[in-house]
Amino acid sequence: MTHDLVIRNGQIVDGTGNPSYEGDVAVDGDTITALGTVTKKSAREIEADGAAVTPGFVDLHTHLDAQIGWDPSLTPACWHGVTTVLMGNCGVTFAPVRGGDKEFLAEMMESVEDIPREAILSGLPWDWNTYGEYLDSIEKMNPAINMVGLVGHAAARFYVMGERAVDEQPTDDEVQQIADLIGESVKDGAAGFSTNRIEAHRLPDGRCMPGTFASDEELVAISKATGAHGGMLQSVINSGKDQLPGEMKLMRKQLEAAGTRFLFSAPWEVGENGMSAYQPAIEDMQKSGLNIYGTTQPRPAAFLSGLKTLILFGVRMKDAVNWRSLRNLPVEERLAAIQDIDFRSKLIEEAKRMEPADSIFQTLGAPGFSIPPARSFWMGNGEQPEYPTGEDNSLGGLARAAGEHPGETWLRLMLESEGEGLFHVRFVNQDMSVLPDYMRADWVVPGVGDAGAHISMISDVGWASFLLSYWHRERGEYSLEEAIHMLTAKQAKVLDLKDRGTLQVGLKADINVIDINRVGERHAQRVYDFPHGAPRLLQRAAGYRNTIVNGRVILENDELTGERGGRVLRNRGGKLS
Numbered sequence: 001m002t003h004d005l006v007i008r009n010g011q012i013v014d015g016t017g018n019p020s021y022e023g024d025v026a027v028d029g030d031t032i033t034a035l036g037t038v039t040k041k042s043a044r045e046i047e048a049d050g051a052a053v054t055p056g057f058v059d060l061h062t063h064l065d066a067q068i069g070w071d072p073s074l075t076p077a078c079w080h081g082v083t084t085v086l087m088g089n090c091g092v093t094f095a096p097v098r099g100g101d102k103e104f105l106a107e108m109m110e111s112v113e114d115i116p117r118e119a120i121l122s123g124l125p126w127d128w129n130t131y132g133e134y135l136d137s138i139e140k141m142n143p144a145i146n147m148v149g150l151v152g153h154a155a156a157r158f159y160v161m162g163e164r165a166v167d168e169q170p171t172d173d174e175v176q177q178i179a180d181l182i183g184e185s186v187k188d189g190a191a192g193f194s195t196n197r198i199e200a201h202r203l204p205d206g207r208c209m210p211g212t213f214a215s216d217e218e219l220v221a222i223s224k225a226t227g228a229h230g231g232m233l234q235s236v237i238n239s240g241k242d243q244l245p246g247e248m249k250l251m252r253k254q255l256e257a258a259g260t261r262f263l264f265s266a267p268w269e270v271g272e273n274g275m276s277a278y279q280p281a282i283e284d285m286q287k288s289g290l291n292i293y294g295t296t297q298p299r300p301a302a303f304l305s306g307l308k309t310l311i312l313f314g315v316r317m318k319d320a321v322n323w324r325s326l327r328n329l330p331v332e333e334r335l336a337a338i339q340d341i342d343f344r345s346k347l348i349e350e351a352k353r354m355e356p357a358d359s360i361f362q363t364l365g366a367p368g369f370s371i372p373p374a375r376s377f378w379m380g381n382g383e384q385p386e387y388p389t390g391e392d393n394s395l396g397g398l399a400r401a402a403g404e405h406p407g408e409t410w411l412r413l414m415l416e417s418e419g420e421g422l423f424h425v426r427f428v429n430q431d432m433s434v435l436p437d438y439m440r441a442d443w444v445v446p447g448v449g450d451a452g453a454h455i456s457m458i459s460d461v462g463w464a465s466f467l468l469s470y471w472h473r474e475r476g477e478y479s480l481e482e483a484i485h486m487l488t489a490k491q492a493k494v495l496d497l498k499d500r501g502t503l504q505v506g507l508k509a510d511i512n513v514i515d516i517n518r519v520g521e522r523h524a525q526r527v528y529d530f531p532h533g534a535p536r537l538l539q540r541a542a543g544y545r546n547t548i549v550n551g552r553v554i555l556e557n558d559e560l561t562g563e564r565g566g567r568v569l570r571n572r573g574g575k576l577s
Contacts, residue, residue, distance in 0.1 A: 003042040004028045004551060007513060015055040015488035015502035017481050025053055025165060025507040030550035030565075035505060045159065048513050051545055055485045055503050056083025056145075056510030057464045060263060060445060062294055063087060063113045064147070064454035065094055069123035070531055072143040073560055076451035079541045081487075082519075083510040083549045084146040084569070085451065090236050091211050093152030093197035094124070095134035096159045098179060102126050102395075107156055108209055112455035119531040127171075129570050132188025135568050138397060143556045143566035146510070148495060150234055151185035153195035153211035165210040166203065175218050183225030189570030191495065192232030192260070193222055197247065201236070216250055220257045227258030228572020232495070235264045241277065244269065245266030248281035255290045260574070263494055265430040265448055266294025266299070268438055270321035282443050293494045294343040295447040298435060298467045300385055300426035303360055303457050304537065305376060307334045308526040313347075313410045314373065314425075316353040316362045322346045325374040331526060331535075335419035335537045338411055350496070351407025358423065360457075372540055373399065373406045375430065376411060376423045384520040384542070387470065389425065389432055395423060436477040453535035462521035465541045467521035480516065495577050497569075511548040519543030 002378050005027040011018045012035065026034035026042065034040075055393065062085045064074050077085050078458050087093075092112055104118040105220025128134040131151045136145060155167040160177045170178060182193050201209050203327050223233055233254055233412040237247040255262050271277035278294060285292045305311040317324045329337055338344050356372065357363050373396035380386035391397050399409040413421050429435060439446055446467055449460040499508045524539040540558065547555035552565030569576045 001040065003033065003040055003510075003559070005037070005041040005042075005044045005046070005054055005548075005553075006038050006548075007046045007511065010051055010053035010513065012503060013052050013054045013484045014504070015484055017485040017489070018037075020052070020481055025218055025503065025511065027511075027548070027551045030508055032503060032505055032509050035503060039280040044553075046513060046546055048545070052480060052484070052512075052514045052516050053503070054081075054512045054514060055488040056512055056547065056549065057081045057446060057487040058084045058086075058495070058497070058501060059085045059449065059451060059464070060491055060494055061265070061448045062087050063089060063092070063109075063115070063460050064122060064451055065149070066109065066115050066120045067452045068138050068141050068143055069125070069146065070119070071106070071529075072141050072564060074566075075538070075560075076449075078547060078555060078560070079463045079539075079544070079558070080143050080462050081512045081514065081541070081544055081547055082451075082464060083512075083547065084148065084497070085287055086150065086191065088150030088152055088190070089234055090201065091153040091194050091209065093131075093150070093155045094120075094122070094195070095128055095131040095151070095479065096127060096185060098159060099129070099287070100577075101158060103156060107204050108154060111204045112209060113450070114455055114457065115453060116532070116534045118531060119534050124533040130188060131185035131190050135189045135570060139568040140448065142564045143568070144560075145566040146500075146569050148191045148569045149189070150192050150194040151182055151190040154209050156181050157210040158219055158326070161210075166207050167237055169215060169317045170218065175221050178218065179221040179225040182222050183229055186226050186229040186231035186466045187226060187569055189572075190231060191569075191571045191576060192234060193226040194234040195219065196236045197238050198236055210284070216253060219250065219545065220253050222464075223254040223258040227463075229236065229262045229279055229571065230260060230412050231258075231571055232261040232263065233258055233353050236265045238276075239265070239267055241269070241316055245281075248278070251292065252285055252290065255285065255292060258344050259495060261291040261293065263287060263293045263295060266444065267430050268296060268434055269429065276441070278436060279441075280433040286443070293443050293445060295445050296435075296439065296472060297448050297460060298446040298463050299432060299450065300424070300430050301428045301458070301460055303425040303427065304524060305425050305500055306421055307414050307424040309422070309537070311360065311363050311425065313351060313407050314357045314363055314376070315351055315359045315537040318362070321503050322350045333513070334478055338414060344411055347411060348405060348408045358412070360427075375426045376408050378522065379422045379424050379427070381417055381421065382470065383522070385424075385523050386561075387424070387432070387466075405536060420523070436471060436475075440485065447491070448488055455530075457537075459524040459537040459539045462541060465521045465543070466517055468514070468516065473516060474521070495576060496574070499509070499577070502553070509548055509551040511546075512544060513546040515545055517543075
């Protein structure tokens, strides 16, 4: 007899955090069947030659609900070693839906997550009403990696209340209808329920999305219905200093009602004595036996500023005639425009006269996140992007060192990079020094890359590759065993995913073979591969010799093979399978 696949002579890092060891991994069908020394021959062999052999990574915060329709390989995730994704975060999903409401859900996804409406409407078959039917539909699309879905608050609210869901509170009867609908969605396969609590997530008309201001009573009723079928809870909470105490109390109420697990977005917020602001409430919940987890970016989350993005130099576009003219040009024509000395001089002079924009969306014509030059960092021209720290390395610091205005520095670096260069405009987790210890907390998992979303302004999808290249290889903050554990078993625990996340005989064969000396993010690039030719920022990776999903090799030497081994993993009474 022979094995279907054997990976030979690898450094096996099994995801548990235990010491790695040299050995082989055998796979038959979709299952790991042997570890250590494998003497049997196989139909296919992969020579690891000392490379790290790890479990496939798990990404707990994606918005790939739409992209599966035209990109079944789910490229924002699979290029970075991710073999299982959780979609449906932040309360934004496409099911449940009534026939005439798909436009509302598509427009909401575009406004909140920056995924083009027309791509969503034409790129998906929309052959479902219930959440279970939505899972059936994407299963037919044959994904390359495993997909797990949450049912969103906004869709369920709109299904029950219609347009009233945006501005009004539901009646007691409607609360029960919403809770029952979500409970049925979880019973039909959703891994749990997601909601949004921050006002920054808005509809096209500027109103907050349905559920943003839901009452405690509504959320507790939903949580109870979710937990009755073994589903988890997910929320984007108000993490600001004033709102946080109330949010933590609400999460406790929800957890007590659900009796399952809660995952919330947890950007670093400083509390007393330098610890995270969440820590006292988290410890209190843990002492009560509640399963609470937070996910955070392992580096600063950031907008990207460059000639090929929507965000140029940080001036108020409303009044900056020349900068607005540059932004209105097709991307392909912008480099030639700034090569013109006269036009470039006009841009510099205008930048010197203008007040700097104090929000990212003032460069687009609307209020939003702050972008002072001290928070913009040049990402370099090397093979992999750089993430410098310190004000001297910011756009403001580079300008001072060169004796230039920041606008002049921005233009010079765009010219020197032939229009390919990017600035990293940071808005959360700006202090990188606190992140290693923060992510060591037993309740914190790295992530929040928003794979599939924010495609024109943000590219944080390479967070797993960054953790390996920066925090393990360059900085030595984590051993390889510790880093892989954070990307695999620690993530799988949040989903209560029993058959993945570690390399063990009898578990599913989701496996990476990684060149640790090379692994890392590539620079983000603008491509036009969405329906109707819509652009996105695409970020590939280096160092992934192989990625295997359910025993099928989907990636080899950083390139897709065309194989699709993924499955839609459904909740079945609290167990994902």
